[in-house]
Amino acid sequence: MLGIIAILIAVKLMFFPSPPPPIVVVFEKVQKRNITQLVSGSGEIRPEIEVKLAPEVSGEIISLPVVEGQKVKRGDLLFRINPTRAKEELNQATASLHGMKAQTLQVKARLLQAQDNLRRQQELYEQKLISEIEYISLKTNVEIEDANYQAAIFNEKRQESILRQSEEQLERTSVFSPIDGIVTLVNSKLGERVVGAIQNAGTEILRVADLSQMEVQLDVNENDIVKVSLNDTALIYVDAYPKITFEGIVREIANVAKTKGTGTQEQVTNFLVKIRIRKKDTCELKTGMTSAVDVKTETARNVLSVPIQSVTTRNASSATFTEAADYSKDKVPSTTTTTKKRFNNETIRVVFIKENNIVRQYPVETGISDNGYIEIKKGLDEDMEVVAGSYKAISKELSDSSRVTEQKNDFEKRKRP
Missing domain, CATH: 2.40.30.170 (Efflux pump adaptor protein, beta barrel domain)
Structure with missing residues (x-):
């Protein structure tokens, strides 16, 4: 008798295996919320405004009256480079300009003399007292002296430009604050030799920032x-x-x-x-x-939403879905609907809806999300109950018609805000 019972049990297990145990899940209702995407x-x-200051001329720092954290006003002296070389260049440019002006006066005098001589000889030429060759020679001499005078004026203007550059170079040896602010960084020390920014990137000596507006x-x-x-x-x-x-x-x-x-x-x-x-x-x-x-x-604002973890993906070619796949609110099936619809070979987003002791797989169209919830544009109705946990069950274990049992816990308290 015991042998017969054992055989019957083995046959039952072979042809009528017991169903897998229900999957433990947590449910949450579909609700309307305000969702802000982050x-x-x-x-x-x-600071919004921070100025990096480097000298425009190379040389030794002879004055550095500021320290880190010091407040400065626009126009305050920040540092000074040794101006000796710049002063020498300025003196040379000034002397050269004076020489150019004297040379210009000499050339102008020769031009005036040649023009006066041409006027006097022109009367003689008109009276046929001098030859045409002599007259043309005098006229050519005037043109040459005029060209020399124009060249002298050009050289004088060029030297004036060099003088202005020398004056600017001397001014650049002193650097003043371009803004009201605070000295946030001092990289150099008094007596240090630095490289000017005109030659390359230059040595950054300090920074001044306006800390009243930060970003x-x-x-x-x-x-x-x-x-x-x-x-x-x-x-x-x-x-x-x-x-x-x-x-x-x-x-x-x-x-x-x-x-x-x-x-x-x-x-x-x-x-x-x-x-x-x-x-x-x-x-x-x-x-x-x-x-x-x-x-x-x-x-x-005021949109249907579910917990972010409720939405997962499934391969549509290997799964069947409820009629709600039409994404039409008035076609969402009731809990008694068993119609199935097969989709193309694609991966789509789905949620699992409670239906008695099983879950149904619903494709959904999602919108924006925040840290805790995601907008559902199509596929669900308000107050439906979706599976909200566990993550393992949603992402791997559940499928359409899976048997489930609800876990009662403090999930609502542990949800992300």
């Missing part, structure tokens, strides 16, 4: 930059002020990308976005502070 990243706080310089990935627009608002979280949220506005978006790791697998393409900070009176933001930024790129 582009997030980390950035560095910098965040944010690197945004090429996939997200198309979502960001001028005047988008942003929330800024500064590490130094963990309990304070700053507000900002996008004021500048780069048109040229910055690429790191070109030609490697780690290549990253970013665009620089500058966000003006609306400073709070109680906070003092400093250059170089790090921050996290959420740029609000778009807002959809």
